[in-house]
Amino acid sequence: MSRLVVVSNRVTVPKKAGDAPAGGLAVALQAALEERGGIWMGWSGNSSGEREPEKLDIREHGNITYALTDLTDTDVEEYYHGFANRVLWPICHYRLDLAEYGRKEMAGYFRVNRFFAHKLAPLLKEDDIIWVHDYHLIPLASELRQMGFKNKIGFFLHIPWPPADVLFAMPVHEQIMRGLSQYDLVGFHTDFDLDNFGGGLVREGIGERLEGGNKFSTYGRTFKGGAYPISIETEAFSKYAVKASRNTMVKKAKESIEGRDLIIGVDRLDYSKGITQRIDAFEQFVRLNPAYQNKVTYLQVTPKSRSEVPEYEQMQRTVAEQAGRVNGALGQVDWTPIRYVNRSVPRPLLAGLYRLAKIGLVTPLRDGMNLVAKEYVAAQDPEDPGVLVLSRFAGAARELTGALLVNPYDIEGTAHAIARGLSMSLDERKQRWEKMMNHLLEYDINRWCDDFLKDLTAD
Ligand SMILES: O=P(O)(O)OC[C@H]1O[C@H](O[C@H]2O[C@H](CO)[C@@H](O)[C@H](O)[C@H]2O)[C@H](O)[C@@H](O)[C@@H]1O
Numbered sequence: 382m383s384r385l386v387v388v389s390n391r392v393t394v395p396k397k398a399g400d401a402p403a404g405g406l407a408v409a410l411q412a413a414l415e416e417r418g419g420i421w422m423g424w425s426g427n428s429s430g431e432r433e434p435e436k437l438d439i440r441e442h443g444n445i446t447y448a449l450t451d452l453t454d455t456d457v458e459e460y461y462h463g464f465a466n467r468v469l470w471p472i473c474h475y476r477l478d479l480a481e482y483g484r485k486e487m488a489g490y491f492r493v494n495r496f497f498a499h500k501l502a503p504l505l506k507e508d509d510i511i512w513v514h515d516y517h518l519i520p521l522a523s524e525l526r527q528m529g530f531k532n533k534i535g536f537f538l539h540i541p542w543p544p545a546d547v548l549f550a551m552p553v554h555e556q557i558m559r560g561l562s563q564y565d566l567v568g569f570h571t572d573f574d575l576d577n578f579g580g581g582l583v584r585e586g587i588g589e590r591l592e593g594g595n596k597f598s599t600y601g602r603t604f605k606g607g608a609y610p611i612s613i614e615t616e617a618f619s620k621y622a623v624k625a626s627r628n629t630m631v632k633k634a635k636e637s638i639e640g641r642d643l644i645i646g647v648d649r650l651d652y653s654k655g656i657t658q659r660i661d662a663f664e665q666f667v668r669l670n671p672a673y674q675n676k677v678t679y680l681q682v683t684p685k686s687r688s689e690v691p692e693y694e695q696m697q698r699t700v701a702e703q704a705g706r707v708n709g710a711l712g713q714v715d716w717t718p719i720r721y722v723n724r725s726v727p728r729p730l731l732a733g734l735y736r737l738a739k740i741g742l743v744t745p746l747r748d749g750m751n752l753v754a755k756e757y758v759a760a761q762d763p764e765d766p767g768v769l770v771l772s773r774f775a776g777a778a779r780e781l782t783g784a785l786l787v788n789p790y791d792i793e794g795t796a797h798a799i800a801r802g803l804s805m806s807l808d809e810r811k812q813r814w815e816k817m818m819n820h821l822l823e824y825d826i827n828r829w830c831d832d833f834l835k836d837l838t839a840d
């Protein structure tokens with residue numbers, strides 16, 4: 382079996398050998414790396430100031446070598462905050478209005494990808510299988526090919542892929558498409574993303590879609606494409622949730638809601654997550670259903686994210702003000718309708734809170750997958766499951782058809798779904814939940830990892 386080399390912008394290094402990593406993706410990648418032996422390379426998250434970072438920070442854990450590099454301040458600004466998060470992120474989330482194109486940032490993005498390739502090259506063996514993750518590193522294969530590497534290289538995109546008219550508004554779309562063509566397999570979360578990719582190639586006349594849609598030919602290369610919906614460690618997460626119900630913090634949370642129904646939202650503070658529309662929908666729900674006054678608590682957990690990017694910094698204020706305004710307008714001396722937590726909550730604690738909540742409110746305007754939706758389902762009590770209210774624009778909606786699917790732009794529609802969820806019969810809740818849970822047990826994170834690697838390594 383060939384060795385596996387994973388490259389991603391962020392790397393999860395276990396604190397000490399045997400420690401459980403933070404999330405399902407890290408669990409699955411670490412298991413695959415452990416089995417085959419391998420390397421996980423990426424950014425350390427630290428800056429080296431203006432000094433060019435020299436040596437990789439190499440850490441060995443069992444069968445896995447973690448190889449971390451710092452980046453200069455300029456690199457972080459141009460590559461990560463600049464092109465990745467101010468061009469590719471908004472474009473791939475259909476937000477043409479938020480994309481800020483700058484030549485400096487574009488150049489920085491390609492320069493950092495070249496830098497990654499040069500740092501990785503000395504570590505590579507001829508028959509290594511290389512798996513590159515996410516929009517930060519699209520040109521990496523192209524850089525490696527130029528250096529003469531003929532290894533199998535796969536790419537998985539964790540965010541949506543937009544339709545042609547959105548993508549081609551981006552000035553460097555041609556280099557980005559050319560970059561993707563250098564992989565042997567390009568994976569997306571859903572068939573919709575895959576279709577957008579194929580549709581764009583054909584529409585622009587730069588390529589063809591072959592063999593029932595899972596092969597592409599462009600820029601002189603033929604490569605595979607596919608939909609691989611990422612998932613969670615379903616069984617383990619479900620066990621966390623049972624255990625977490627005994628956690629002191631979860632018990633305190635339960636006491637503090639004093640028998641009210643709990644609605645939960647959990648998202649990084651990101652404009653793609655539809656948080657402001659969701660708060661509007663909650664307000665609308667209470668106004669349309671006065672019987673629920675003082676009978677519900679909406680807990681919104683929202684850790685800060687990418688605060689150096691202006692749109693994110695601005696959101697920080699907008700959401701805090703909005704939650705305050707709604708609490709002021711609807712609240713009573715003994716009732717605070719919205720509890721807004723603007724920091725990260727550990728995943729095991731989240732598992733207990735999900736289980737406590739009657740409604741999981743997951744309403745992004747656009748999302749690659751949304752693992753919170755899957756975690757909410759996995760955390761439920763089979764005898765009394767809650768209801769998932771899910772945006773039709775999350776990748777997860779392609780699979781979680783037992784959810785109440787909503788259009789997050791339709792505030793009143795979401796408000797009605799909350800009301801419907803809270804009054805749903807136990808029979809219907811069980812039926813919907815079982816359908817989703819059975820799916821998640823079969824299609825868990827290991828299945829995602831195995832399916833991708835099987836297709837990448839097949840001839
Ligand atoms: O690394 P950050 O800039 O702090 O951002 C965190 C991660 O956000 C994105 O997550 C996406 O991947 C999830 C798993 O596949 C998916 O469920 C979700 O819909 C996506 O938004 C980003 O793609 C990651 O690279 C970031 O690390």
Ligand SMILES: O=c1ccn([C@@H]2O[C@H](COP(=O)(O)OP(=O)(O)O)[C@@H](O)[C@H]2O)c(=O)[nH]1
Nearest residue numbers: 404649682684724725726727728751752753
């Ligand atoms: O306070 C928090 C908020 C979120 N998460 C985790 O962060 C991940 C978010 O993944 P998702 O796919 O929903 O969105 P992303 O942030 O990757 O866009 C999930 O595993 C959450 O459990 C967490 O551990 N603590």
